[in-house]
Amino acid sequence: MSEKIDLKKQLDAYRAKQGEFRILDVPPQRYLAIDGAGDPNTAVFGEAVEALFPVAYALKFASKRQLGRDYVVMPLEGLWWSDELDAFTSRRDKSRWQWTLLVLTPEWIDGDLVEAAIGQVAAKAAAPARLADVRIDTLEEGRCVQTLHLGSFDDEAGVLERLHHEFLPANGLTPTGRHHEIYLSDPRKTAPEKLRTILRQPVRPLSAPR
Incomplete structure (x- = not known):
């Protein structure tokens, strides 16, 4: 049996420092994915999480x-968007x-292993309510800017303001694609002030075509 692999320690896209905005190129990655809308403090969000992780663990054990x-x-991880940017950066209107x-x-x-894992989870008596919404998806973000946020999720607003209104204009960049967060800490076991979250924004040069 080969050594257990921890991709967080191997992939450059999972490295970030607090107080530093870093420009990097993120290669295409494949994810288990599920969509939703509204306040993440609601049951709908919890149901989405509960659908993803049984499949993720079924895949791990099948791979082993x-x-x-x-x-x-x-x-x-989460991709987040709204029709209005300030719904994230200033007003934090989660609805x-x-x-x-x-x-x-x-x-x-591969896709066959994912399909088998979903089927395995579905066969259990207490299958997640939103299991049918789980899919495999490829995300191609390319050039990105990211940083590490230490603290509660609601304290991200100031970091995002500096990213969008200071760092990006100063470096001739503009957002393209969805705001991306990577949750390195488990909020169920970690005090809010100690939560570690990578904040990522795909970008393009201001002069580049859309």
């Missing part, structure tokens, strides 16, 4: 058993948010 490749299940929750899958996981 069938392929001889064990790995650490990756943390929850207007839309989101896609993600869990990264290793490159050797």
Whole structure:
């Protein structure tokens, strides 16, 4: 049996420092994904999380058993967007948010293994309510800017204001694609002031075509 792989320690896209905006190129990645809308403090959000992780763990165990490749299940991630940017940066109007929750899958996981894992979870007596909404998806973000936020999710607004209104204009960049968050801490086990979250924004040069 090969050594258990922790992709968080191997992939450059999972490195960030507090107080530093870093420009990087993120390669295409494949994720388990599920969509939703509205305040993340609601049951709808919780149901989406509850649908993703049983599939993620079923994939991990199938990979270990069938392929001889064990790995650490990756943390929850989220794409967030709204018709108005200030719904994130200043007003934090969570009722207007839309989101896609993600869990990264290793490159050797194929669609057949994902389908089998979903079927395995569905066969259980207490299958998640939104299991049918889980899919495999490829995200191509390309050039991005990211930083590490330490603290509660509601304290992200100031960091996002500096990113969008200071760093991007100063570097001739403009947003393209959806705001991306990677939750390195489990909020159920971590005090709000100690939460570690990577904040990522895909970008393009101001002079580049859309």
